[in-house]
Amino acid sequence: MTAGKKALLAGMFCVSLFNAGxxxxxxxxxxxxxxxxxxxxxVQPTMWGVFFEDINLGADGGLYAELVKNRSFEFDTPMMGWKEEKKEGQDGSYLILNTGNRSKANRRYIRLDSRSEKGYGLTNEGFRGMGIKKDNGYDFSVWARQADNTRSRIKVSLVTPEGAEIGTATVSPEGSEWKKYTASFKASATEPKARLQVSLDGKGTVDLDMISLFPQDTWKRRPGGLRADMVQLLADMKPGFLRFPGGCIVEGRTLDERFQWKKTIGNVEDRDLIINRWNVEFKHRLTPDYFQTFGLGFYEYFQLCEDIGASPLPILNCGMACQFNTAEVVPVDQLDPYVQDALDLIEFANGPVSSVWGKKRAEMGHPAPFNLKMLGVGNENWGEQYIERLKIFTKAIKSKYPDIRIVNSSGTDPDGARFDYLNKELRAMNADIIDEHYYRAPQWFLENASRYDNYDRKGPKIFAGEYAAQSVRIASPDNKNNWECALAEAAFMTGLERNADVVTMASYAPLFAHAEGWQWSPDLIWVDNLRSYGTANYQVQRLFSVNKGNSxxxxxxxxxxxxxxxxxxxxxxxxxxxxxxxxxxxxxxxxxxxxxxxxxxxxxxxxxxxxxxxxxxxxxxxxxxxxxxxxxxxxxxxxxxxxxxxxxxxxxxxxxxxx
Structure with a gap:
């Protein structure tokens, strides 16, 4: 056969294969x-993770299992969540007292004065009611003291909306000094909308503070712990990391309302309560009773990471409040306390028990280090003012802890002037990890499955830190967790995985939403007072995460x-x-x-x-x-x-x- 015939036959064969294809x-x-x-x-162990922010009653009223709302009367309206409960024949009054000590986290308490042998008390509505399960145990606690040398018992009752009692206990405060009193009891019925009644049994005057009720079936049955079904949904995903505490929570509407990790550790009663920045963010979803008690604080976040096998990824304020709200910034020459917070957090997580902050971790019950390897500086911050502050943080952190990898913000969007500026500056800084966010229509995710195919393989790594397909538009209350969105996200995620040499972490956002207390949709997991379920998007995330592979x-x-x-x-x-x-x-x-x-x-x-x-x-x-x-x-x-x-x-x- 001649060379020409061979070439002709080869060409015909290739055409045949092409046509067959x-x-x-x-x-x-x-x-x-x-x-x-x-x-x-x-594929890095951190490839697929979860992002937590206290939005949609994600912490108080959600993951943090406390059932009493405004337990220490520190909300802006001290009696929010509470109301006077006078039954037939009862007589009495209450008084909110403020110590005036502004340096103290818990300044207010309530004085109950019963002027009737039949008693007098209050009712707490909980977070859209209290979800109570039949035969489950409940732990009540209160800080109390007797006033005027009286000896009054405190009766605690769980009641249905119709007033039927489904659980009860009593405590007997003694003396004029503040002490913590506890009692436990079982519920006789299941009720998603129960209330808690706290009343004096007979005449007397008693001061009360930190009135608390927790279910006993918390995650790992830890007293004062986390809601088990919600944690289980996270554990089932086998996430590679947990990013906390946000999100815009990190920034705050103002710098005074920013998340300060040092105020979230130590004794629960000594932690500062502040307003939640999602309280008034959306006019169509106003939530005036949304505050942060920080019962779920940085120690508990680290502990949760350890429980579910996830690497911790804390995000800290960089000296900038949310730029969509007030855009406050701390002057650069006054940035030192913010930088020191970052350095101290690393010591809190990893330092020996002989160090100042390592000792505090040990005193809370965890002598071993939490093995922190990465830290975020700023959330969705942008502009020259962010880069200026970021450089100061980076120099300080790398000088003392060179192995800590820093997550850096690329702003609010995956493209546009903000993104282009930050992307250029961060790459010039040789940043460790760039955090990119995408809240877009499903079609965007389909069209961007090859987004990272041509990214610089030698440049900074990418963290797909917040993403979710929006069925209607960004921040619309009509967004749904429908299959079209989940399918588009899955398509996009194949592109993230295919480019695992560039993209080393990814997380859907937001994580949790309470059916009666949400501000933003869509969300990965929905809960009410008794139930929880994973959305179609959750099923996609879990499928990818538990089938991660390594190459x-x-x-x-x-x-x-x-x-x-x-x-x-x-x-x-x-x-x-x-x-x-x-x-x-x-x-x-x-x-x-x-x-x-x-x-x-x-x-x-x-x-x-x-x-x-x-x-x-x-x-x-x-x-x-x-x-x-x-x-x-x-x-x-x-x-x-x-x-x-x-x-x-x-x-x-x-x-x-x-x-």
Whole structure:
């Protein structure tokens, strides 16, 4: 055969293959090639994590299991959450007393004066009611003292909206000195809208403060701890990191309202309460009873990280209040206390018990270090004033703790003048990690699945710190956690994973929302006083996180990364611990599509396909139907080392193959 004939036949063969490929695509059949031997990048343990901010009653009224609202009468309106309870034949009055000591965190207390043998008291409404479970134990506590040498007992009762008593206990304060008194009891019924009655039994005068009620079934059954079902949803995700405490909470509407970590540790009764910045942020969702008690403080955040196996990522104020609100900044020559807070936090987390802040950690019950490796400076701050302050923080932190990696803000948006300026400045600073945020329409996420394909491999790493597809528009109260948004996020996440040499961390935001106390939607997990469920978005996040793998390998269609061809998006990783190949394949098309997956150079023996799907893009999970969109698994069928799967319309397909 002549060289010319060979060339002609080769050309005809290539054309034939090309045409066959085109026909296969036209018929909805695609041929994917996976190359397990070509390691492209390492997947960091921090790849998929969670972001927590006290928004939507996320902490008080949510994750922090305290059932009493305004337990120490420190809200701007001291009796908010409380009301006088006078039953037939009862007579009495109350008085709010303020010590006037502005340096003291807990300045107010209440004096109850009963002038009747039948008693007198108050009722607390809780956070949109109190969720009480039948046969569960409840721990009551109060700081109290007798006034005027009286001896009055305090009766504590849980009551239904109709007034039926479903749990009760008594405590008997003694003497004129403040002491803490406790009592425990079981509930006789389940009630999502219970109230707490605190009353004097007979005549007398008693001073009360820090009136508290916790369920006993907290996470790890810690007294005064966290709501177990909410923590369990986080633990089930096996997150690589937990970012806390926010978010805009870090900045505050003003610098006076910023989050100050040192005021959130130590004895709970000594922690400063402040207004929550989401209290009045949205006119359509005003929440005047939203405050931060800091019962969930930095010690508890670190402890939670340890509990769920997540690396801690605290974010600190950089000397700037929220630029959407007041845009206050501390003068640069007065920035030292803010910088010192950052240095002291590292010592609190990692320092020996012989150090000042390491000793405080040990005194709270954790002598061992928390193994802090990274720290954020600023939240969504931008502009020259941010860079100026960031440089001061960076120099101080790196001088004392060179191994601590610093997370840096790229502003509020993934593009535009703010982003361009910060991106340029941070790269010139050789920043460790750049935090990018994206709250955009689902279509944006589909179109940006290849966003990081051409990022500088030698530049700063990327933290996809806050993202969520918005079904209507940013900050709309009509946004839904529907399948269209979750599907688009999954497609985008394949692009994050494919570029794991650049993107080392990612987290959806916000995390929690109370059904009757939210300010922002969409949110990953919804709760009421007794129930919680993961949204469709949660199911996507969990699927990616628990199937993280540790090495990225090529997954190609027509020799190109799969980032939207035929509305399909995909990534592939190896799990060296289990010797498995993990494929994540998103079919964003409204039709079923079939794919052949050729595993190059490896013999895939068996596997599973786990699917998330819905034929309705507006489908959502709910309290009554929490599993509407949830994973369904089936065996994967391989023939001659080739896997063929039919992908449902609008589906996320997780494939694990044993090699």
């Amino acid at each position: 085109e026909r296969a695509l036209a018929q909805g059949k695609m041929s994917f090639v996976v190359k397990p031997a070509q390691i492209k990048a390492s 990225v390998v090529p997954l190609l269609l027509n020799n190109k990364p799969v980032a939207g061809q035929e509305k399909v998006y995909a990534s592939a990783v190896l799990d060296s611990k289990t010797n498995e190949l993990i494929l994540k394949v998103v079919n964003a098309a409204g039709k079923e599509q079939s794919g052949d997956f050729m595993i190059e150079g490896k013999n895939a023996k068996k596997g599973t396909v786990t699917e998330l799907s819905s034929s309705k893009l507006d489908a959502v999970n709910s309290f009554d139907q929490p599993q509407t969109i949830s994973p369904v698994s089936r065996p994967a069928h391989l023939t001659g080392g080739k896997l063929t799967i039919n992908m449902k319309p609008y589906s996320v397909n997780l494939i694990r193959l044993a090699l």
